[in-house]
Amino acid sequence: MTITESLSKEHSLILQAVACLSNAKDKLERYERPPKEFFEMALEFAGSFADKYHHFKEEFLMFGLLAQKKEGTLDGPISALRFEHERCREFVNKIANSLEGYTGGDEIATVTLLENLAAYISILKRHIYTEDHVFFNMVDQVLSENETNALELQFQKEEEKMGGRDFFNTSEKLVFEMCFLLGKR
Ligand SMILES: [Fe+2]
Ligand SMILES: [Fe+2]
Known part of the structure; x- marks a missing residue:
């Protein structure tokens, strides 16, 4: 699996969580009240998997390398993606x-919860769409094999710091459990 394919695979899990959050948003719009535990699990997932694990690899490893590589020509799209990561962190807080x-x-x-939930869902869906359909194709074209291999090693180091495969499995379980908890109501 290439590095962009592995990031896209992580997007699939993030989008599963986002689908449940969207369901919770719809419930709030109908004056239903998803349990506090659902949001606690969602915050755990958003903070650990989506941000600390996934966004970190993109932002601090991949964007950094790309910015140097294209000597500033990618500054615009990279700044927009960084801005969206930052906004997502603010919505989560x-x-x-x-x-x-x-x-x-x-x-x-x-209402504050609903407002920030709606914004988080919307910005994150657009962000992932951009990465999957535009940005990652460009990354695949721009990086040399050596650069891709170096980045892959850095990704592996970061993944191991978080617990590697176990962390991915735990995160998948967390998404399953939060969606299940919401579905029961
Ligand atoms: Fe991203
Ligand atoms: Fe991403």
Whole structure:
């Protein structure tokens, strides 16, 4: 599997989580109240797998190398993708901050949760679409075999730091459990 294929595979898991979050958003719009535990699991997944594991590899390893490689010509698209990662982190923090109020039935906290959830889902879906359909094709064309191999080694190191295959399996289980918890309601 190439590095962009492995990132796209991670996107598939992120999109499964996003589909459940979208279901939770629809419920909130109908005044249903998904359990606090669902959002806690979603925040765990968003913080660990989507951001610390996946976004880190893209942003700090791949974008860094690409920026040097194309001598600034890719600065525009890379800045946009970095900005979207950053916005996603902000939405996740705001969701986390609204959770206590939401659990207590506070209407303003509920609307704040809904607002940031909707934004997170929308920006992340667009972001993943861009990477899968535009950006990764470009990465495949631009990087030499040596650069790809070097990046692959760096990715492996980062993956091992997080627990490697076990971490991926645990994250898959987490998504399954959060979706199951939502489905039961
Ligand atoms: Fe990304
Ligand atoms: Fe990505």
